[in-house]
Amino acid sequence: MTVETEVAVIGGGATGVGVARDLAMRGVDVALLERGTGLNAGTSGRSHGVLHSGARYAESDPDGAADCLRENRTLREIAPGCVVDSGGLFVRLADDDSAYFERKLDACREVGMDPTRLAPDEIRERVPGIAEAVEEGFGVPDGVVSPARLVAATAASARDHGASIHTGSAVVDIDVGSDSxxxxxxxxxxxxxxADSVVNAAGPWAGEVAAMAGAQLGMRPTRGVMVAVDYPGLGPVLNRCREPADGDIVVPHGEQAVLGTTSVAVDDPDTFEREDWEVERTLSECAAMLPALADAMVERTYWGLRPLYEPDELAREGRGISRDFAVVAHDAAPGLVSVVGGKLTTYRRMAEAVADRVCGDLGVEEPCRTAEEPLPGAGDPERLDQLAREFGAVGPADSDVVRE
Incomplete structure (x- = not known):
């Protein structure tokens, strides 16, 4: 049996459903294929859930930081029920480099973030229990986003505009040599x-999907642990202002805080080690900012995978922090377009770039409208949770908030 469509999208995470939504809103016939029994089963559903302001990337990748800031504002408009407006803080401890702090602060200003510089007593007002070693900090418009709600609402919008969503549909081969x-x-x-075009939005598995079509796509996925502890009332997303390192972010999450993270290269995204030292180091490093975390009860741990693109990673020294994305067309497989890298905050922008490329190939001239049209259930958390359950999108990142 053969099903005809204009575009097949492989991957049911945030980027995949975002591409399906964008194309469907432009009048393109789309079928989304996800190998899992539900959506949001990979990278998106195993993140720490930060809606980035861009501050984390401001000095290393100002263009990417500006993208984050714009998309942060856009998601608050089109999906307010998916976002908690927690705010964020970057704090410098006594042993951290003050010159790096100033560079970060200046870079945030350059991006247009309008960061608020804070003295230690002001930080202690916002975060009771912050370490005595805190020297200074600044506030940024970070937030917390529910991947389950966001992915499910985006999928619902794609479906409402005519896309078909197929879970339990593992792709095993892509034939690019047909006479048609x-x-x-x-x-x-x-x-x-x-299909006339296939979008490979399989995240860490994108290299394997490209290989099915006879194309090469260099991937360097890394794993990172998230540790959820019992810690109600944190308030803002707490970032340690130093060069990227393990255990430098604490995310408020309902009655819990999610601590992250590590960065360890993996060879196989389906089979990789989960090491105790990652949990211990993350707890220890985050406790340097919030000492009470050292004794907090660990509620759950989970590992996520970053779908990093090898050419981008080889161009960097040390731990990669940009998390920019790339849209790759394959000469060896005409009609196949891969999207790799990126982060949850910029999923809509990534989808727009992919849809622009695909529509250009198909001769479709309709503009992108995903930044203007609210998602289904945009301001209704109960409706969003219903959608998350309907699409099987509840993952480790927000299983404590969105109940299955």
Whole structure:
């Protein structure tokens, strides 16, 4: 059996459903294929859930930081029920480099973030229990986002505009050599999907998907642990203002705080080690900012994977921090477009870039409208949770808030 469509999107995380929504809103016939039984099963659903202001990337990647700031504001408009307006703080401890702090602060100003410089007593007002070693800090418009709500609402919008969503549809092969010039996507135990274009939005598995079509896509995925502890009332997202390192962020999450994270290269995104030292180091480093974390009860731990693009990573020294994204067309597989890298905050922007490329190939001239149209249930958390359950999108990142 063969199912005809204009575009097949592989991957049911934030980027994949974002691409499906954007294309469907432009009138393109789209089928989204996700190998898991629900959406949001990979990178998106295993993040720490920060809605970045861009401050984390301001000095290393100002263009990426500006993208974050714009998308932060956009998501608050189109999906307020997915976002908690926690605010964020970057704090310098006594042993941290004051010159790095000033560079970070200046870079945030350059991006247009309007950071608020804070003295130690002002920081202690905002974060009771902050370490005595805190020297200074500044406030930024970080927030906390629910990946389950965001992915499910985006998928619902895609469906409302005519896209079809197929979970439990593992792609096993992509044939690019048909006489018709169309691509044939073969699904394990399911129909063959015939499409003019295929979007590879498989995150850490994007290299494997590209290989099915005879194309190469260098990936360097890394794993990172998230440690959720019992810690109600934190307030803002707390970032340690130093060069990127393990255990430098604490995220308020309902009655919990989520601590992150590590960065360890993995060879196989389906089979990788989960080491105790990662949990211990994350707890220890985060406790340098909030000493009470050292004795807080660990409620759960989970590991996420970053879908890092190898050419970008090879160009960096040390631990990569940009998390920019790339849209890759493949000469070896005409019609296949891969999207790699990025972060949850900029998923809509990533989807727009992919849809622009695909629409250009298809001759579709409709503009992107995803930044203007609110998502279904945009301001209704109960409706958003219903959608998350309907799409099987509840993952470790917010299983404490969005109940299955």
């Amino acid at each position: 010039g169309r691509l044939a996507v073969h699904v394990d135990g399911g129909p063959t999907i015939a």
